[in-house]
Amino acid sequence: MPLEIRPVESKKELEAFLHVPWTLGMKSDPNWVPPLLDDYRRSLNPKKSPFLKHGEVKCFLALQDGHPVGRISAQIDTDFDKQWPQEKGVAFFGFFDSKDDPAVARALFDAAAAWARGKGRTTIRGPFTLDSKGEVGVLVEGFDTPPRIGMPHNRPYLGPLIESAGLAKAKDFYAWWYTSGHIDERTRKIAERTLQLPNVRVRPMDLSHFRREVDIVRDIYNSAWSQNWNFTPF
Template identity: 40%
Template sequence: MSKIEVSEVSSRRDRDAFIEFPWRIYVNDPAWVPPLIIERKAFLNRKRHPFYLHGDAALFLARSGSRRSEIVGRIMASDDPNYNSLHQTNVGCFGLFECMNDHQVAAALFDAAADWLRKKGRTEIMGPIDYSTNYVCGLLVDGFQFPPTILTAHNPPYYRDLIEGCGFAKIKDWYAWWFDDPAKAVTHLRRLATRFNTRCPAVIRPANLNNIRDESRRLREIYNQAWKKNWGFVPFTEAEIEFMTEELKPLLVPEFAWVAEVDDEPAGFILAVPDINVALRHINGRLTTFGLPIGLLKLLYHKSRTRTARLIALGVIEKYRRTGIAEMLVLRIVEDRVSEY
Protein backbone atom coordinates (compact mmCIF):
# COMPACT_ATOMS: atom_id res chain seq x y z
CA MET A 1 0.00 0.00 0.00
CA SER A 2 1.18 3.54 -0.72
CA LYS A 3 2.11 5.94 2.05
CA ILE A 4 -0.44 6.24 4.83
CA GLU A 5 -1.55 9.59 6.21
CA VAL A 6 -3.44 9.78 9.50
CA SER A 7 -5.31 12.94 10.45
CA GLU A 8 -7.55 13.93 13.34
CA VAL A 9 -11.22 14.35 12.54
CA SER A 10 -12.05 18.04 12.73
CA SER A 11 -14.97 18.58 10.37
CA ARG A 12 -18.50 17.29 10.00
CA ARG A 13 -17.53 15.76 6.67
CA ASP A 14 -14.71 13.78 8.27
CA ARG A 15 -16.95 12.76 11.16
CA ASP A 16 -19.51 11.40 8.70
CA ALA A 17 -16.74 9.54 6.86
CA PHE A 18 -15.56 8.12 10.20
CA ILE A 19 -19.07 6.85 10.97
CA GLU A 20 -19.67 5.40 7.51
CA PHE A 21 -16.30 3.65 7.06
CA PRO A 22 -17.43 0.31 8.62
CA TRP A 23 -19.76 -0.23 5.65
CA ARG A 24 -16.62 -0.82 3.58
CA ILE A 25 -15.07 -3.25 6.06
CA TYR A 26 -18.19 -5.38 6.51
CA VAL A 27 -19.64 -5.29 3.00
CA ASN A 28 -19.26 -9.08 2.68
CA ASP A 29 -19.89 -10.01 6.32
CA PRO A 30 -23.38 -11.56 6.66
CA ALA A 31 -23.20 -11.39 10.47
CA TRP A 32 -22.56 -7.65 10.69
CA VAL A 33 -25.31 -5.37 11.99
CA PRO A 34 -25.09 -1.81 10.59
CA PRO A 35 -25.28 0.71 13.44
CA LEU A 36 -27.97 3.35 13.46
CA ILE A 37 -26.22 6.40 12.02
CA ILE A 38 -28.20 8.90 14.08
CA GLU A 39 -27.19 7.02 17.25
CA ARG A 40 -23.51 7.03 16.22
CA LYS A 41 -23.63 10.78 15.67
CA ALA A 42 -25.04 11.28 19.17
CA PHE A 43 -22.41 8.96 20.65
CA LEU A 44 -19.60 11.00 19.10
CA ASN A 45 -21.13 14.41 19.78
CA ARG A 46 -18.81 16.23 22.17
CA LYS A 47 -21.56 18.66 23.17
CA ARG A 48 -24.10 15.95 23.89
CA HIS A 49 -22.29 12.89 25.22
CA PRO A 50 -21.66 13.14 28.99
CA PHE A 51 -18.29 11.37 28.81
CA TYR A 52 -16.83 14.69 27.70
CA LEU A 53 -17.89 16.34 30.96
CA HIS A 54 -15.01 14.53 32.66
CA GLY A 55 -13.01 12.89 29.86
CA ASP A 56 -11.69 13.61 26.38
CA ALA A 57 -11.37 11.77 23.09
CA ALA A 58 -10.12 12.26 19.54
CA LEU A 59 -11.04 10.54 16.28
CA PHE A 60 -8.53 9.69 13.55
CA LEU A 61 -8.84 8.63 9.91
CA ALA A 62 -6.16 6.87 7.88
CA ARG A 63 -5.99 7.69 4.18
CA SER A 64 -4.07 6.25 1.27
CA GLY A 65 -3.90 6.70 -2.50
CA SER A 66 -2.16 9.22 -4.74
CA ARG A 67 -4.14 12.10 -3.25
CA ARG A 68 -4.69 10.54 0.15
CA SER A 69 -8.37 10.35 -0.77
CA GLU A 70 -9.07 6.70 0.05
CA ILE A 71 -10.04 6.04 3.67
CA VAL A 72 -8.45 2.80 4.85
CA GLY A 73 -8.90 2.89 8.62
CA ARG A 74 -10.15 4.71 11.69
CA ILE A 75 -9.56 4.79 15.45
CA MET A 76 -10.61 6.71 18.56
CA ALA A 77 -8.28 7.59 21.42
CA SER A 78 -9.94 8.38 24.75
CA ASP A 79 -8.74 9.57 28.12
CA ASP A 80 -10.81 8.92 31.24
CA PRO A 81 -9.39 10.61 34.36
CA ASN A 82 -12.07 8.93 36.49
CA TYR A 83 -10.70 5.49 35.59
CA ASN A 84 -7.09 6.45 36.30
CA SER A 85 -7.97 8.11 39.59
CA LEU A 86 -9.90 5.06 40.77
CA HIS A 87 -7.35 2.44 39.70
CA GLN A 88 -4.22 4.53 40.29
CA THR A 89 -3.10 3.91 36.71
CA ASN A 90 -1.93 6.09 33.84
CA VAL A 91 -3.70 4.46 30.92
CA GLY A 92 -5.60 5.70 27.89
CA CYS A 93 -7.86 3.73 25.59
CA PHE A 94 -8.36 3.07 21.92
CA GLY A 95 -11.74 2.16 20.49
CA LEU A 96 -13.94 2.23 17.39
CA PHE A 97 -11.04 0.59 15.56
CA GLU A 98 -11.78 -0.41 11.98
CA CYS A 99 -9.05 -1.17 9.47
CA MET A 100 -8.26 -2.79 6.16
CA ASN A 101 -6.21 -5.96 6.49
CA ASP A 102 -2.91 -4.09 6.35
CA HIS A 103 -0.34 -3.91 9.14
CA GLN A 104 1.00 -0.57 7.90
CA VAL A 105 -2.41 1.05 8.25
CA ALA A 106 -3.02 -0.43 11.71
CA ALA A 107 0.41 0.68 12.94
CA ALA A 108 -0.18 4.22 11.69
CA LEU A 109 -3.54 4.39 13.47
CA PHE A 110 -2.14 3.11 16.76
CA ASP A 111 0.78 5.53 16.51
CA ALA A 112 -1.65 8.43 16.12
CA ALA A 113 -3.75 7.30 19.09
CA ALA A 114 -0.65 6.74 21.23
CA ASP A 115 0.78 10.16 20.34
CA TRP A 116 -2.47 11.85 21.33
CA LEU A 117 -2.60 9.98 24.64
CA ARG A 118 1.06 10.69 25.29
CA LYS A 119 0.31 14.41 25.07
CA LYS A 120 -2.31 13.79 27.75
CA GLY A 121 0.44 12.35 29.92
CA ARG A 122 -0.65 8.73 29.56
CA THR A 123 1.97 5.98 29.42
CA GLU A 124 -0.16 2.94 28.54
CA ILE A 125 -2.94 2.18 26.08
CA MET A 126 -5.59 -0.55 26.18
CA GLY A 127 -8.64 -1.49 24.15
CA PRO A 128 -10.78 -1.86 22.21
CA ILE A 129 -12.82 0.25 24.61
CA ASP A 130 -15.30 2.87 23.42
CA TYR A 131 -14.78 5.55 26.11
CA SER A 132 -14.99 3.07 29.03
CA THR A 133 -16.14 -0.44 29.93
CA ASN A 134 -19.61 1.04 30.49
CA TYR A 135 -19.96 1.07 26.71
CA VAL A 136 -19.10 -1.38 23.94
CA CYS A 137 -15.67 -2.92 24.45
CA GLY A 138 -13.63 -6.00 23.67
CA LEU A 139 -12.25 -7.75 20.61
CA LEU A 140 -14.17 -10.68 19.16
CA VAL A 141 -11.82 -13.69 18.82
CA ASP A 142 -14.33 -16.52 18.46
CA GLY A 143 -17.90 -16.87 17.22
CA PHE A 144 -17.61 -14.69 14.13
CA GLN A 145 -20.53 -16.51 12.51
CA PHE A 146 -23.00 -15.15 15.07
CA PRO A 147 -24.57 -11.71 14.57
CA PRO A 148 -23.75 -9.43 17.52
CA THR A 149 -26.49 -8.67 20.01
CA ILE A 150 -27.20 -5.12 21.14
CA LEU A 151 -24.19 -3.38 22.75
CA THR A 152 -21.72 -6.15 21.92
CA ALA A 153 -18.63 -6.03 19.73
CA HIS A 154 -18.18 -7.53 16.27
CA ASN A 155 -15.10 -7.44 14.05
CA PRO A 156 -13.30 -9.41 11.33
CA PRO A 157 -11.06 -12.31 12.42
CA TYR A 158 -7.91 -10.59 11.14
CA TYR A 159 -8.17 -7.76 13.69
CA ARG A 160 -6.52 -9.93 16.32
CA ASP A 161 -3.39 -10.35 14.18
CA LEU A 162 -3.30 -6.65 13.36
CA ILE A 163 -3.63 -5.58 16.99
CA GLU A 164 -1.20 -8.13 18.40
CA GLY A 165 1.18 -7.36 15.54
CA CYS A 166 1.28 -3.78 16.80
CA GLY A 167 2.51 -4.88 20.21
CA PHE A 168 -0.70 -5.44 22.15
CA ALA A 169 -1.25 -8.50 24.36
CA LYS A 170 -4.45 -9.95 25.79
CA ILE A 171 -5.27 -8.69 29.27
CA LYS A 172 -8.69 -10.23 29.93
CA ASP A 173 -11.10 -12.82 28.53
CA TRP A 174 -14.79 -11.93 28.34
CA TYR A 175 -17.55 -14.32 27.38
CA ALA A 176 -21.06 -14.01 26.02
CA TRP A 177 -23.45 -16.85 26.85
CA TRP A 178 -26.59 -18.00 25.06
CA PHE A 179 -29.58 -18.95 27.20
CA ASP A 180 -31.37 -20.94 24.52
CA ASP A 181 -33.71 -23.07 26.65
CA PRO A 182 -35.02 -20.90 29.51
CA ALA A 183 -37.97 -23.17 30.21
CA LYS A 184 -35.57 -25.96 31.17
CA ALA A 185 -34.03 -23.75 33.86
CA VAL A 186 -37.27 -22.64 35.51
CA THR A 187 -37.66 -25.68 37.77
CA HIS A 188 -34.05 -25.48 38.94
CA LEU A 189 -34.24 -21.74 39.58
CA ARG A 190 -37.52 -22.06 41.48
CA ARG A 191 -36.01 -24.66 43.77
CA LEU A 192 -32.99 -22.46 44.47
CA ALA A 193 -35.09 -19.34 44.97
CA THR A 194 -37.40 -21.11 47.43
CA ARG A 195 -34.48 -22.44 49.45
CA PHE A 196 -32.62 -19.14 49.53
CA ASN A 197 -35.71 -17.07 50.28
CA THR A 198 -35.84 -18.54 53.78
CA ARG A 199 -32.36 -17.13 54.42
CA CYS A 200 -32.82 -13.75 52.80
CA PRO A 201 -36.43 -12.57 52.48
CA ALA A 202 -35.73 -10.20 49.61
CA VAL A 203 -38.53 -8.36 47.86
CA ILE A 204 -38.28 -8.53 44.07
CA ARG A 205 -40.24 -5.69 42.50
CA PRO A 206 -40.57 -4.41 38.93
CA ALA A 207 -38.51 -1.35 38.12
CA ASN A 208 -40.60 1.80 38.09
CA LEU A 209 -40.43 2.78 34.42
CA ASN A 210 -43.11 5.44 34.94
CA ASN A 211 -40.59 7.38 37.02
CA ILE A 212 -37.54 6.27 35.13
CA ARG A 213 -35.38 9.23 36.09
CA ASP A 214 -35.49 8.47 39.82
CA GLU A 215 -35.34 4.72 39.25
CA SER A 216 -32.26 5.02 37.05
CA ARG A 217 -30.51 6.90 39.84
CA ARG A 218 -31.24 4.03 42.24
CA LEU A 219 -29.96 1.53 39.68
CA ARG A 220 -26.81 3.62 39.27
CA GLU A 221 -26.17 3.40 43.02
CA ILE A 222 -26.54 -0.38 42.90
CA TYR A 223 -24.37 -0.65 39.79
CA ASN A 224 -21.56 1.45 41.19
CA GLN A 225 -21.49 -0.69 44.35
CA ALA A 226 -22.06 -4.12 42.82
CA TRP A 227 -19.57 -3.75 39.97
CA LYS A 228 -16.80 -1.89 41.80
CA LYS A 229 -14.49 -4.92 42.08
CA ASN A 230 -14.98 -6.01 38.47
CA TRP A 231 -12.09 -5.76 36.05
CA GLY A 232 -12.01 -2.44 34.23
CA PHE A 233 -14.79 -0.94 36.32
CA VAL A 234 -15.39 2.77 36.24
CA PRO A 235 -18.46 4.24 37.95
CA PHE A 236 -21.28 5.71 35.91
CA THR A 237 -21.62 9.44 36.47
CA GLU A 238 -25.14 10.77 36.96
CA ALA A 239 -25.00 12.43 33.55
CA GLU A 240 -23.91 9.19 31.88
CA ILE A 241 -26.71 7.13 33.41
CA GLU A 242 -29.25 9.74 32.33
CA PHE A 243 -27.86 9.67 28.78
CA MET A 244 -27.93 5.88 28.61
CA THR A 245 -31.43 5.76 30.10
CA GLU A 246 -32.69 8.05 27.34
CA GLU A 247 -30.94 5.91 24.72
CA LEU A 248 -32.44 2.66 26.03
CA LYS A 249 -35.84 4.06 27.01
CA PRO A 250 -37.58 3.04 23.74
CA LEU A 251 -36.41 -0.55 24.32
CA LEU A 252 -37.32 -0.96 27.97
CA VAL A 253 -39.91 -3.63 28.76
CA PRO A 254 -41.47 -3.67 32.26
CA GLU A 255 -41.10 -7.45 32.56
CA PHE A 256 -37.37 -7.19 31.79
CA ALA A 257 -36.36 -4.83 34.61
CA TRP A 258 -36.48 -5.91 38.27
CA VAL A 259 -35.06 -4.57 41.52
CA ALA A 260 -34.25 -6.54 44.68
CA GLU A 261 -34.66 -4.91 48.08
CA VAL A 262 -33.97 -6.14 51.60
CA ASP A 263 -35.68 -4.19 54.38
CA ASP A 264 -36.39 -1.43 51.84
CA GLU A 265 -32.68 -1.21 51.03
CA PRO A 266 -31.60 -1.70 47.37
CA ALA A 267 -29.73 -4.99 47.05
CA GLY A 268 -29.52 -5.76 43.32
CA PHE A 269 -31.14 -5.46 39.93
CA ILE A 270 -31.47 -7.17 36.58
CA LEU A 271 -32.04 -5.54 33.21
CA ALA A 272 -32.62 -7.11 29.81
CA VAL A 273 -33.75 -5.53 26.56
CA PRO A 274 -35.16 -6.95 23.33
CA ASP A 275 -32.31 -7.45 20.90
CA ILE A 276 -32.96 -4.52 18.58
CA ASN A 277 -30.03 -5.65 16.40
CA VAL A 278 -32.40 -8.19 14.87
CA ALA A 279 -34.37 -5.25 13.48
CA LEU A 280 -31.38 -3.02 12.70
CA ARG A 281 -30.07 -5.56 10.22
CA HIS A 282 -32.92 -4.63 7.88
CA ILE A 283 -32.51 -0.83 7.67
CA ASN A 284 -28.81 -0.33 6.82
CA GLY A 285 -28.31 2.33 9.47
CA ARG A 286 -30.92 4.80 8.23
CA LEU A 287 -34.41 5.65 9.49
CA THR A 288 -35.32 7.58 6.34
CA THR A 289 -34.75 7.14 2.60
CA PHE A 290 -35.40 10.02 0.21
CA GLY A 291 -37.20 11.78 3.05
CA LEU A 292 -39.56 8.86 3.67
CA PRO A 293 -39.57 6.95 6.99
CA ILE A 294 -38.92 3.62 5.28
CA GLY A 295 -36.21 2.56 7.72
CA LEU A 296 -38.32 3.56 10.71
CA LEU A 297 -41.26 1.50 9.48
CA LYS A 298 -38.98 -1.50 8.92
CA LEU A 299 -37.48 -1.02 12.37
CA LEU A 300 -40.88 -0.97 14.06
CA TYR A 301 -42.05 -3.96 12.05
CA HIS A 302 -39.09 -6.16 12.90
CA LYS A 303 -38.87 -4.90 16.49
CA SER A 304 -42.41 -6.14 17.14
CA ARG A 305 -41.35 -9.58 15.93
CA THR A 306 -38.11 -9.84 17.85
CA ARG A 307 -37.95 -13.06 19.87
CA THR A 308 -34.52 -12.69 21.43
CA ALA A 309 -33.28 -10.48 24.24
CA ARG A 310 -29.98 -9.55 25.79
CA LEU A 311 -29.33 -9.53 29.52
CA ILE A 312 -27.20 -6.40 29.81
CA ALA A 313 -26.92 -6.09 33.59
CA LEU A 314 -27.25 -8.39 36.61
CA GLY A 315 -25.68 -7.23 39.83
CA VAL A 316 -26.03 -7.79 43.56
CA ILE A 317 -24.38 -5.66 46.23
CA GLU A 318 -21.58 -7.63 47.85
CA LYS A 319 -23.11 -8.13 51.31
CA TYR A 320 -26.20 -9.73 49.72
CA ARG A 321 -24.38 -12.17 47.46
CA ARG A 322 -24.80 -15.94 47.82
CA THR A 323 -28.25 -15.34 49.26
CA GLY A 324 -30.17 -16.34 46.15
CA ILE A 325 -31.04 -12.81 45.03
CA ALA A 326 -29.36 -13.28 41.66
CA GLU A 327 -31.32 -16.50 41.09
CA MET A 328 -34.58 -14.80 42.10
CA LEU A 329 -33.94 -11.96 39.66
CA VAL A 330 -33.16 -14.29 36.77
CA LEU A 331 -36.22 -16.38 37.61
CA ARG A 332 -38.51 -13.37 37.29
CA ILE A 333 -37.35 -12.70 33.74
CA VAL A 334 -37.30 -16.35 32.72
CA GLU A 335 -40.78 -17.03 34.09
CA ASP A 336 -42.44 -13.91 32.79
CA ARG A 337 -41.23 -13.12 29.33
CA VAL A 338 -38.05 -14.67 27.94
CA SER A 339 -39.98 -17.49 26.29
CA GLU A 340 -41.81 -14.85 24.23
CA TYR A 341 -38.58 -13.40 22.88
Protein backbone atom coordinates in the same frame (compact mmCIF):
# COMPACT_ATOMS: atom_id res chain seq x y z
CA MET B 1 0.32 4.03 -1.99
CA PRO B 2 1.06 6.95 0.35
CA LEU B 3 -0.60 6.58 3.75
CA GLU B 4 -1.91 9.56 5.71
CA ILE B 5 -3.18 9.54 9.30
CA ARG B 6 -5.47 12.51 9.76
CA PRO B 7 -7.09 13.72 13.01
CA VAL B 8 -10.85 14.08 12.64
CA GLU B 9 -11.70 17.78 12.80
CA SER B 10 -14.73 18.42 10.58
CA LYS B 11 -18.25 16.99 10.30
CA LYS B 12 -17.33 15.54 6.92
CA GLU B 13 -14.32 13.75 8.41
CA LEU B 14 -16.46 12.49 11.30
CA GLU B 15 -18.94 10.98 8.85
CA ALA B 16 -16.08 9.32 6.97
CA PHE B 17 -14.77 8.01 10.31
CA LEU B 18 -18.16 6.58 11.30
CA HIS B 19 -18.70 4.94 7.91
CA VAL B 20 -15.34 3.12 7.72
CA PRO B 21 -16.97 -0.31 8.34
CA TRP B 22 -19.18 0.24 5.29
CA THR B 23 -16.22 1.56 3.28
CA LEU B 24 -14.28 -1.62 4.12
CA GLY B 25 -17.19 -3.85 3.07
CA MET B 26 -18.50 -5.11 6.41
CA LYS B 27 -22.03 -5.01 4.99
CA SER B 28 -21.21 -8.20 3.06
CA ASP B 29 -20.85 -10.12 6.35
CA PRO B 30 -24.30 -11.62 7.14
CA ASN B 31 -23.53 -11.72 10.87
CA TRP B 32 -22.53 -8.07 11.15
CA VAL B 33 -25.06 -5.84 12.91
CA PRO B 34 -24.55 -2.20 11.83
CA PRO B 35 -24.19 0.23 14.74
CA LEU B 36 -26.68 3.02 15.41
CA LEU B 37 -24.76 5.92 13.94
CA ASP B 38 -26.86 8.56 15.69
CA ASP B 39 -25.74 7.06 19.02
CA TYR B 40 -22.12 7.34 17.92
CA ARG B 41 -22.64 10.90 16.75
CA ARG B 42 -24.04 11.83 20.16
CA SER B 43 -21.24 10.02 21.99
CA LEU B 44 -18.64 12.07 20.07
CA ASN B 45 -20.49 15.40 20.35
CA PRO B 46 -19.15 17.50 23.26
CA LYS B 47 -22.58 19.12 23.71
CA LYS B 48 -24.45 15.80 23.96
CA SER B 49 -22.01 13.10 25.09
CA PRO B 50 -22.20 11.82 28.70
CA PHE B 51 -18.68 10.41 28.29
CA LEU B 52 -17.19 13.75 27.30
CA LYS B 53 -18.38 15.29 30.56
CA HIS B 54 -15.59 13.32 32.27
CA GLY B 55 -13.35 12.24 29.39
CA GLU B 56 -11.51 13.29 26.27
CA VAL B 57 -11.41 11.59 22.89
CA LYS B 58 -9.45 12.09 19.68
CA CYS B 59 -10.38 10.30 16.46
CA PHE B 60 -8.03 9.49 13.58
CA LEU B 61 -8.64 8.43 9.98
CA ALA B 62 -6.20 6.46 7.82
CA LEU B 63 -6.31 7.56 4.17
CA GLN B 64 -4.70 6.17 1.03
CA ASP B 65 -5.14 8.21 -2.14
CA GLY B 66 -7.73 10.21 -0.23
CA HIS B 67 -9.87 7.15 0.57
CA PRO B 68 -10.50 5.92 4.15
CA VAL B 69 -8.77 2.60 4.89
CA GLY B 70 -8.90 2.60 8.69
CA ARG B 71 -9.78 4.46 11.86
CA ILE B 72 -9.08 4.59 15.59
CA SER B 73 -9.99 6.70 18.60
CA ALA B 74 -7.84 7.48 21.63
CA GLN B 75 -9.44 8.52 24.89
CA ILE B 76 -8.80 9.23 28.56
CA ASP B 77 -11.44 8.89 31.26
CA THR B 78 -11.21 10.76 34.57
CA ASP B 79 -13.98 8.54 35.99
CA PHE B 80 -11.69 5.56 35.38
CA ASP B 81 -8.82 7.42 37.07
CA LYS B 82 -10.99 7.95 40.17
CA GLN B 83 -12.28 4.36 40.22
CA TRP B 84 -8.83 2.84 39.65
CA PRO B 85 -6.26 5.33 41.06
CA GLN B 86 -3.49 2.72 40.76
CA GLU B 87 -3.93 2.84 36.96
CA LYS B 88 -3.88 6.57 36.29
CA GLY B 89 -1.39 6.11 33.46
CA VAL B 90 -3.93 4.25 31.32
CA ALA B 91 -5.46 5.67 28.15
CA PHE B 92 -7.85 3.79 25.90
CA PHE B 93 -8.46 3.18 22.23
CA GLY B 94 -11.66 2.33 20.40
CA PHE B 95 -13.47 2.31 17.06
CA PHE B 96 -10.49 0.46 15.60
CA ASP B 97 -11.02 -0.83 12.09
CA SER B 98 -8.63 -1.25 9.20
CA LYS B 99 -8.01 -2.89 5.88
CA ASP B 100 -5.88 -6.02 6.23
CA ASP B 101 -2.57 -4.18 6.24
CA PRO B 102 -0.18 -4.13 9.23
CA ALA B 103 1.29 -0.81 8.07
CA VAL B 104 -2.12 0.87 8.32
CA ALA B 105 -2.76 -0.63 11.75
CA ARG B 106 0.68 0.37 13.04
CA ALA B 107 0.26 3.95 11.80
CA LEU B 108 -3.14 4.25 13.47
CA PHE B 109 -1.85 2.92 16.79
CA ASP B 110 1.19 5.17 16.58
CA ALA B 111 -1.12 8.18 16.23
CA ALA B 112 -3.33 7.06 19.13
CA ALA B 113 -0.31 6.34 21.34
CA ALA B 114 1.30 9.69 20.54
CA TRP B 115 -1.89 11.50 21.55
CA ALA B 116 -2.06 9.48 24.78
CA ARG B 117 1.59 10.22 25.61
CA GLY B 118 0.86 13.90 25.10
CA LYS B 119 -1.75 13.56 27.84
CA GLY B 120 0.79 12.01 30.20
CA ARG B 121 -0.34 8.41 29.71
CA THR B 122 2.00 5.43 29.56
CA THR B 123 -0.36 2.58 28.61
CA ILE B 124 -3.10 2.26 26.00
CA ARG B 125 -5.83 -0.37 26.36
CA GLY B 126 -8.81 -1.39 24.29
CA PRO B 127 -10.86 -1.55 22.21
CA PHE B 128 -13.46 0.37 24.23
CA THR B 129 -16.24 2.37 22.58
CA LEU B 130 -15.80 4.63 24.52
CA ASP B 131 -15.57 2.93 27.92
CA SER B 132 -16.56 -0.37 29.55
CA LYS B 133 -20.26 0.52 29.26
CA GLY B 134 -19.96 0.49 25.47
CA GLU B 135 -18.69 -2.10 23.01
CA VAL B 136 -15.62 -3.86 24.39
CA GLY B 137 -12.92 -6.04 22.90
CA VAL B 138 -12.18 -7.63 19.54
CA LEU B 139 -13.81 -10.84 18.31
CA VAL B 140 -11.33 -13.73 18.00
CA GLU B 141 -13.74 -16.71 17.88
CA GLY B 142 -17.37 -17.09 16.81
CA PHE B 143 -17.35 -15.30 13.47
CA ASP B 144 -20.26 -17.46 12.28
CA THR B 145 -22.79 -15.96 14.71
CA PRO B 146 -24.18 -12.45 15.27
CA PRO B 147 -22.72 -10.45 18.18
CA ARG B 148 -24.22 -10.38 21.67
CA ILE B 149 -25.25 -7.05 23.15
CA GLY B 150 -22.18 -4.93 23.87
CA MET B 151 -19.87 -7.31 22.01
CA PRO B 152 -18.13 -6.58 18.70
CA HIS B 153 -18.27 -8.35 15.36
CA ASN B 154 -15.27 -7.82 13.13
CA ARG B 155 -13.25 -9.55 10.46
CA PRO B 156 -10.93 -12.39 11.61
CA TYR B 157 -7.79 -10.44 10.67
CA LEU B 158 -8.47 -7.56 13.09
CA GLY B 159 -7.09 -9.31 16.20
CA PRO B 160 -3.80 -10.24 14.50
CA LEU B 161 -3.53 -6.67 13.17
CA ILE B 162 -3.75 -5.30 16.71
CA GLU B 163 -1.03 -7.70 17.85
CA SER B 164 1.11 -6.79 14.83
CA ALA B 165 1.05 -3.19 16.10
CA GLY B 166 2.73 -4.34 19.32
CA LEU B 167 -0.24 -4.84 21.64
CA ALA B 168 -0.91 -7.95 23.74
CA LYS B 169 -4.08 -9.45 25.20
CA ALA B 170 -5.13 -7.98 28.56
CA LYS B 171 -8.37 -9.90 29.21
CA ASP B 172 -10.61 -12.61 27.82
CA PHE B 173 -14.30 -11.79 27.34
CA TYR B 174 -16.97 -14.43 26.75
CA ALA B 175 -20.51 -14.16 25.40
CA TRP B 176 -23.07 -16.91 26.03
CA TRP B 177 -26.26 -18.22 24.48
CA TYR B 178 -29.13 -18.53 26.95
CA THR B 179 -32.29 -20.52 26.23
CA SER B 180 -35.25 -18.28 27.02
CA GLY B 181 -37.77 -19.76 29.44
CA HIS B 182 -35.39 -22.36 30.89
CA ILE B 183 -33.97 -21.94 34.40
CA ASP B 184 -31.52 -24.59 35.55
CA GLU B 185 -32.09 -26.29 38.90
CA ARG B 186 -29.16 -24.65 40.68
CA THR B 187 -30.28 -21.15 39.71
CA ARG B 188 -33.88 -21.91 40.68
CA LYS B 189 -32.83 -23.08 44.17
CA ILE B 190 -30.66 -19.99 44.71
CA ALA B 191 -33.60 -17.77 43.75
CA GLU B 192 -35.97 -19.61 46.08
CA ARG B 193 -33.57 -19.35 49.03
CA THR B 194 -32.98 -15.67 48.35
CA LEU B 195 -36.70 -14.90 48.32
CA GLN B 196 -37.06 -16.57 51.73
CA LEU B 197 -34.66 -14.10 53.36
CA PRO B 198 -36.58 -11.76 55.70
CA ASN B 199 -35.09 -8.56 54.25
CA VAL B 200 -35.65 -9.43 50.57
CA ARG B 201 -38.76 -8.68 48.54
CA VAL B 202 -39.50 -8.35 44.86
CA ARG B 203 -41.74 -5.56 43.58
CA PRO B 204 -42.49 -3.92 40.23
CA MET B 205 -41.07 -0.52 39.38
CA ASP B 206 -43.17 2.40 40.59
CA LEU B 207 -43.43 4.49 37.43
CA SER B 208 -45.09 7.31 39.34
CA HIS B 209 -41.67 7.85 40.93
CA PHE B 210 -39.61 7.10 37.83
CA ARG B 211 -36.57 9.24 38.70
CA ARG B 212 -36.28 7.67 42.15
CA GLU B 213 -36.57 4.16 40.71
CA VAL B 214 -33.92 4.83 38.06
CA ASP B 215 -31.58 6.13 40.77
CA ILE B 216 -32.08 2.90 42.74
CA VAL B 217 -31.29 0.76 39.68
CA ARG B 218 -28.19 2.88 38.93
CA ASP B 219 -26.92 2.54 42.51
CA ILE B 220 -27.44 -1.24 42.46
CA TYR B 221 -25.65 -1.53 39.12
CA ASN B 222 -22.70 0.59 40.26
CA SER B 223 -22.37 -1.39 43.49
CA ALA B 224 -22.64 -4.80 41.80
CA TRP B 225 -20.07 -3.98 39.11
CA SER B 226 -17.69 -1.83 41.15
CA GLN B 227 -14.84 -4.39 41.15
CA ASN B 228 -15.35 -5.57 37.58
CA TRP B 229 -12.34 -5.12 35.30
CA ASN B 230 -12.15 -1.58 33.90
CA PHE B 231 -15.54 -0.63 35.37
CA THR B 232 -16.56 3.02 35.54
CA PRO B 233 -19.79 4.04 37.29
CA PHE B 234 -22.90 5.58 35.79
